[in-house]
Amino acid sequence: MRSATALHRLLDLLPVFEGDERVRCRFTLVPGSDFATDALAAVDAAGARCVPWAEALAGRHDLILTASPKGALGGLHGRQVLLPHGAGFNKALAREGSPSLPSGLDPAFLLNDGRPTAALHALAHPDQVEELADRLPGARQHAIVAGDPTLDRLLESLDRREAVRAALGTGGRRLVVLSSTWGPQSLLTRRPELPAGLAARLPYDEYQLALVVHPNEYSRTGSFDLSRRLRPALDAGLLLAAPYEEWAALLVAADVLVTDHGSVALYAAALDLPVVAACDGADELVPDSPMAHLLAAVPRLEGLEGLGRSGRSDRSDPPVPVLPEGPGGTRRFAERAFALAGQCLETLRPELYKLLDLVPPPYPVRPRPLPVPVPERAPRTPDTFAVRASLDGERITVDRLPPWTDLPYHHLAAEYGRAGTRALQSAALLYRRADTPAAPTGWHHEYRTAADWTAEVFAEYPNCRTAAVVLSPTAGLLRRDGGDPVTVHVAPDRSGGRIRRTDPAAALSAVHTWLATHPDGLRTLPAALTARIGTATHHLRMEPATEAEAEQPV
Numbered sequence: 432m433r434s435a436t437a438l439h440r441l442l443d444l445l446p447v448f449e450g451d452e453r454v455r456c457r458f459t460l461v462p463g464s465d466f467a468t469d470a471l472a473a474v475d476a477a478g479a480r481c482v483p484w485a486e487a488l489a490g491r492h493d494l495i496l497t498a499s500p501k502g503a504l505g506g507l508h509g510r511q512v513l514l515p516h517g518a519g520f521n522k523a524l525a526r527e528g529s530p531s532l533p534s535g536l537d538p539a540f541l542l543n544d545g546r547p548t549a550a551l552h553a554l555a556h557p558d559q560v561e562e563l564a565d566r567l568p569g570a571r572q573h574a575i576v577a578g579d580p581t582l583d584r585l586l587e588s589l590d591r592r593e594a595v596r597a598a599l600g601t602g603g604r605r606l607v608v609l610s611s612t613w614g615p616q617s618l619l620t621r622r623p624e625l626p627a628g629l630a631a632r633l634p635y636d637e638y639q640l641a642l643v644v645h646p647n648e649y650s651r652t653g654s655f656d657l658s659r660r661l662r663p664a665l666d667a668g669l670l671l672a673a674p675y676e677e678w679a680a681l682l683v684a685a686d687v688l689v690t691d692h693g694s695v696a697l698y699a700a701a702l703d704l705p706v707v708a709a710c711d712g713a714d715e716l717v718p719d720s721p722m723a724h725l726l727a728a729v730p731r732l733e734g735l736e737g738l739g740r741s742g743r744s745d746r747s748d749p750p751v752p753v754l755p756e757g758p759g760g761t762r763r764f765a766e767r768a769f770a771l772a773g774q775c776l777e778t779l780r781p782e783l784y785k786l787l788d789l790v791p792p793p794y795p796v797r798p799r800p801l802p803v804p805v806p807e808r809a810p811r812t813p814d815t816f817a818v819r820a821s822l823d824g825e826r827i828t829v830d831r832l833p834p835w836t837d838l839p840y841h842h843l844a845a846e847y848g849r850a851g852t853r854a855l856q857s858a859a860l861l862y863r864r865a866d867t868p869a870a871p872t873g874w875h876h877e878y879r880t881a882a883d884w885t886a887e888v889f890a891e892y893p894n895c896r897t898a899a900v901v902l903s904p905t906a907g908l909l910r911r912d913g914g915d916p917v918t919v920h921v922a923p924d925r926s927g928g929r930i931r932r933t934d935p936a937a938a939l940s941a942v943h944t945w946l947a948t949h950p951d952g953l954r955t956l957p958a959a960l961t962a963r964i965g966t967a968t969h970h971l972r973m974e975p976a977t978e979a980e981a982e983q984p985v
Contacts, residue, residue, distance in 0.1 A: 433464040433499045435473040435646040439675045440498035440516045442477060443580040446799055447776045447783060451792050459487035461502035466613075466650040473675065494787055500534055501527075505543030510550040510786050513541075517694035518579070519559055519768045521722035522715050524614070533717060536566050550786065553577040553779055556770045577778045578771035581679065582701055583798040586773050588683050589702070591803055595684040599670065600809040603924070603931040603967055604639045605686040607754065608672075609709070612693030613647035616715045621691070623660070625709060628735040629689075630667035631837065634830035635813065636937050636965035641670040641685075643678040643695055667833040670810045677808070680801045687754045689732055692716045697768050700725055705759030707732050725764035730755060773798075812934060814849035815858070818842050820944040827941045828963040841947075844940050847888070860943045861888055862899040862907070862936050865985050882981035885910040897943040899936075900985055907935045908976050908983075911946050916976040917953055924967035931967045938962055938971055 432438045438458070448454040458474050458481045460467055474481050482490075492509030498516035513535075520533035528537040535541075541548060547567065552574040554560050564571040596606065609626060611618035618625065626642055633640065642661070649657065661671060672678040678695065682688070688699040692712030699706055706729045716723050771778055776796045784791045816831040817840040834843060834854065845858035855861060865881060879887075881900040885908065888898040899909035899919075907919045921938045924931040941962035946952055957974040 432458055432470055432474075432497070433461045433502055434466040435469040435650060435674060436466070437498035437516045438470055438473050438477075439646065440514060440581065441496055442675070443584055443798075444496065444514065444776070444779070447780045447796055449796065450794065453789060454787075457482050459484055461497075461499075461504065463502050466647040468653075469646065469650040469674075476675075494783065500537070500540035500548065504548055511548055512551045512553060512783065512786070513549040514553045514577075514580075515555065515559075518582075518697035518765075519555055519694075519721060520562060521694070521697070521717050521720040521768075522612070522692060522712070523717050524715060531717075532566070536562055538567055541567055541570065547573060549573060551575065551782060553782070555579040555582075556768055558767060575778075575782060576770050577782070578773070578775035579769050580775045580798065582698060582769050583773050583775045584801055585679055585682060585698060585702060587798045588680065588801040591680070591800060592683050594803045595680050598804045598806050598809060599639070599641075599681075599684065600806075601639050601684065602933075603929065604637055604965060605754070606639045606641065606681070606684055607633070608641045608643060608681050608685040608688050608699075610643040610688060610690040610693055610695040610699075611645060611648065612691050612695075613645040613651065614715065616691065616710060616713045617645070617648065617693070618689075618691040618709050619644065619648065619660075621710045624735075625689075625732075626661055626664035626669055627667070630664045630669060631833055631835065632735060634819075634832060634965065635668055635816065636829070636831055636933060639670070640664070640668065641672055641681050643672045643681060644674065645693060646674040649674050663833070663835065665810070666813060668810050668813050670808070673808075676801050677804055680804055683801065686756070687759075689754075692722050692726060694722075696725060697721060697765050700759070700761035701765035701769055701772070703758040703760070703762040705729075705755035706761050707754060721764055721767040724767070725761065728764065729759075729761065812846075812936075814846045815854040816844045816940070818844050818860075818940045818944070820940065822944060822948060825945075825959070826961045826963065827944055829937055829941045829944070831937055831940065841944055842940070844936065844943075846936070855892055857894060858892070859894060860897045860899065860940060861892060861895045862901060862909075862939055863985055864901045865903075865983050878984045880981060881908045881983045881985050882916050882976070884985050885916060886913065889913050897939070897946065899939045900983070901935045901939070902980060902983055904932055904935065906980070907939050908980055909939060909942065911943075911953060914953060916981050917956065917973050918976045918980050920972040920974070922970040922972070924969055926968070933964045933967060933969055937964045938969060941971065942973065 488506050495509045495511040498514045515535050520535050523531050523533050528539045557576050560574045672681050687705045689707045689709050690696040691710040708726045708729050708731045780791050815834045817834045817836050819830040820841040821828045842859040844860040845854040847861050847863040885898040897911050899907050901907045905921050908916050910916050921935050960971040962969050
C-alpha cells in the first residue's frame, strides 16, 4: 500500500480470505508517496499488522495484493495482483508518469525492466480490460473482469438507508452530500467557498449537508487544518465524513450528490442518485471516460447567487438551483464503469486461491455491509440561527440559516449555554434545552426552573424579546417580554405516510415571529398557528403553562 486510499480498497477485498487459517495477511508501506502519513494509522485502526519495507523486500511472499501500481513494486518477490483504487480510469495527472494516462493504464508504472509487474489485473469492467490491452497488449492474458468490492459493499447496505439517516439525525430533510477529490482540480481547491456558501443559503430544517473528502486530502492537510478551513460550515451543521466506510454510508443515505470528478460520483451514479457537477476536472479528466460522460450530462451548480427558497410559492425569493430529486437517471453512466455488480468477492476468490495453489474454503463469501455511523457522529444542532420568516394570516414559514448569512432575516435566535456571549446579547429569541439534572456530587445542588429562567433572562439580556425553554421533543415554554409562561405544543407532520418531527426551537421562532405582529396574541389562550418548517407543516397550540411544566429544571 502507498496511501490510506489503497489500504481502504484492500480492506474491502480481504474478506475473500475470511475464515481461512492458512492465510496470514501482513501490510507494508511502499515508500515514495506524498500521502503515506495516514496509511500506517489506518492499518493500526484496522487492527492489522505491518512489516517494514526492507523486510518485505527481503522476504518471499505467496501473494502480493496492491491497489496502486506506483512505487518499487518490482523489488517484491511473489505473484502480484493489481486492483484499481477507485472507480476505473477517469483521472490522469500530467505531473507524474505518462501525460494524459491514468496510472492504472500507464506502462511507466505497469512494467519492470520491460516485463509486466502484475500476474493478475482484477478490473471492474470489460472496457477497462480493453483499455489496458491497448496500452499493454501482453497484459490481456493476465486481466479479468472481477467487479468492484467497494460498490458491492454499497449495494449490500442499501437497506440500511433509514438506519444511517436516523443515526445522523437527518429526519425528513434532504441529505446533500458534497464530494471533493484531491489535487488542484478538486472541489475544495477550485471552489473552497462552496460548503459554507451552501450552508448559508440552504435552510437548516430542509437540508442536511455532508462533505466527503478524499483520503489523500485528509493526509495532505490533516484533520485539524481541514476542520479549521471548514469551521464556518461545520458550525452550521455540516458533517465531515470519515475517510473509510462512513463516506459510503453517506451515499446510501443521500438524496443528491454535488461533486467534482472524483470516484465518489460514479459510486453515487451506481446507486442512481441525482448528481450535480460543481467542477469539471479540467485537464485531469480523461476524455470519453465514464466520468466525463456523467459530468457532461448532469446539471451544473454555477455560482451561489440567487440561492434562497427552493421554489416555494409562499416566498418571493429567487429559487434554489434545482437539486434533482431521485431517482437520478445516472445509473446508465455507472454501467460503463462497473460490471458484475455484487459478485466481486466470489469472482476473485477462485482466482486468488489459484495463485496461492490452495483450494478455497467450502463456505460462500459475501461483501460486508457498511456499518451504521454511531449517533455521536451526528453533527450538533447549531447554537445560533438567523431566522427568515414570513407570515400569511395564521400560517408562518420559518427558515433557519447561519448567523453570517448574507440574506436578510427576521430575527436572531441563540441557544443559552452553547452560544457565545455576543450572540446571546444580540438575539431577540433566547432559548435553552431542559435537561434532567445529573445526580449531584455531594449534597449541595442548585438549579433553576423553566419559569424562573425565562423570567430572569430579560434583565440580563435587554435585546431579548422572547425567552424560551425546550421542554421535550414536542413542547416548549416561553415568555414574551416578561409576561406569563406559555407552553407551545408542536404536533408532528403526518403527511406522506411518515411521522416527521422538527426541532421545537424552530417552532419557538415561528411563535416569536407571530408575536411580532400580534403583540396581544397571548392574552387569549388557547391559540393555534400553522408553521411550515423545512418541507413539513406543524400545527402549534399555545396554552398557559402548567405547574409541572413551569417547574421543570433547566
